[in-house]
Amino acid sequence: MIVTNKDLSEFNSLQIAVNAKYYIECKTDSDIEEAFQFTKKNKIKFLILGEGTNVVFTKPYDGLIIKNSFKKEKKINKNKVKVSSGYNWDRFVRFCIKNSLYGLENLSGIPGTVGAGPIQNIGAYGEEISDYIEHIEVFNLKTGNVEILNNMNCNFDYRDSLFKKYKHLFIKNVFFKLKEKFIANNSYQDLQDYRFKKASELRQRVLRIRNQKLENYLTKPNVGSFFKNPLINKKDLKKLLSEEADLKFYKHDALIKVSAAWLIERCNLKGMQFNKARVSKKHSLVFINEDKSPNSILKLKNKVKTAVSKKYNIRLEEEPTII
Ligand SMILES: Cc1cc2nc3c(=O)[nH]c(=O)nc-3n(C[C@H](O)[C@H](O)[C@H](O)COP(=O)(O)OP(=O)(O)OC[C@H]3O[C@@H](n4cnc5c(N)ncnc54)[C@H](O)[C@@H]3O)c2cc1C
Numbered sequence: 029m030i031v032t033n034k035d036l037s038e039f040n041s042l043q044i045a046v047n048a049k050y051y052i053e054c055k056t057d058s059d060i061e062e063a064f065q066f067t068k069k070n071k072i073k074f075l076i077l078g079e080g081t082n083v084v085f086t087k088p089y090d091g092l093i094i095k096n097s098f099k100k101e102k103k104i105n106k107n108k109v110k111v112s113s114g115y116n117w118d119r120f121v122r123f124c125i126k127n128s129l130y131g132l133e134n135l136s137g138i139p140g141t142v143g144a145g146p147i148q149n150i151g152a153y154g155e156e157i158s159d160y161i162e163h164i165e166v167f168n169l170k171t172g173n174v175e176i177l178n179n180m181n182c183n184f185d186y187r188d189s190l191f192k193k194y195k196h197l198f199i200k201n202v203f204f205k206l207k208e209k210f211i212a213n214n215s216y217q218d219l220q221d222y223r224f225k226k227a228s229e230l231r232q233r234v235l236r237i238r239n240q241k242l243e244n245y246l247t248k249p250n251v252g253s254f255f256k257n258p259l260i261n262k263k264d265l266k267k268l269l270s271e272e273a274d275l276k277f278y279k280h281d282a283l284i285k286v287s288a289a290w291l292i293e294r295c296n297l298k299g300m301q302f303n304k305a306r307v308s309k310k311h312s313l314v315f316i317n318e319d320k321s322p323n324s325i326l327k328l329k330n331k332v333k334t335a336v337s338k339k340y341n342i343r344l345e346e347e348p349t350i351i
Pocket residue numbers: 041075076077078079080081082083096113138139140141142143144145147148149150151152191197198199200242243244245250251252253349
């Protein structure tokens with residue numbers, strides 16, 4: 029089952045061509061067990077990979093890539109759903125709506141697997157996956173044990189969770205608690221003009237907006253937003269507003285979330301090209317890569333980071349996993 033020198037260009041949405049020393053596709057429990065035994069025996073590093081839409085490979089991977097294709101179960105019990113992590117996220121959202129279970133419709137169209145959703149607590153249009161997760165079943169690749177983490181233990185935050193730190197926890201199954209009655213969340217600006225009677229209407233609207241605003245990663249290789257929106261305190265906001273009255277920002281608990289796209293645009297970087305990478309003209313947080321090597325995209329993101337830091341003294345933090 030384990031193959032050597034696997035080209036990963038098809039397995040990451042930036043289409044960067046690096047090789048993995050070892051590669052295994054995990055479809056069953058015994059595949060996951062095999063991956064565990066292999067890393068233990070050979071004492072090598074490993075990386076769990078979903079659909080590769082939120083990773084940036086910077087060099088050949090000198091370990092085992094554990095590709096998640098685990099699709100054992102998708103089971104409904106009243107308003108609760110158990111789903112295996114290898115299913116495609118958007119198809120799962122569609123499945124829930126078809127079965128009259130609601131809450132996830134604003135998260136329609138986010139690429140990737142179900143199992144990667146909790147890692148950065150995927151979010152869009154005023155919703156986050158963590159609001160609907162009851163608990164998560166993981167295979168611990170350090171001990172070989174199966175463990176359950178309830179929602180509180182996952183340390184969910186803005187594009188963050190405990191899984192970003194504990195990379196040895198292979199998410200196997202996610203347990204959702206959904207709503208049986210559809211109540212539209214149209215709090216997001218682009219959705220406010222509509223009265224959605226059905227979840228499917230809201231889903232279609234979200235898919236249309238995403239299609240207009242974002243780049244299709246299949247034709248324009250990208251990882252979605254390259255940076256998180258930076259969080260600043262109220263004192264720094266006041267200072268920033270005195271210089272930039274039209275700054276775009278949102279409240280985030282006790283802090284302020286500043287639009288990273290706005291900062292990048294104000295540095296005149298929208299559409300900027302560097303070698304074979306460029307800042308999208310549609311959305312300045314999206315960087316398009318047309319290079320088989322990671323050099324162009326990494327230099328581009330460093331240039332953007334430096335420009336924003338120089339002008340605003342704000343350090344942008346990368347959203348995808350840099351490997
Ligand atoms: C065009 C585009 C639009 C996007 N829009 C959004 C958006 O609106 N909101 C948003 O939040 N994100 C968005 N993203 C980012 C991305 O879709 C999500 O982060 C998604 O969850 C990644 O899924 P994946 O299966 O491709 O994960 P991968 O890229 O394969 O992996 C991402 C990380 O998760 C880890 N991982 C993956 N699976 C597992 C598992 N089973 N167990 C443990 N660790 C695992 C990996 O090791 C890696 O660190 C977008 C990306 C693109 C390309």
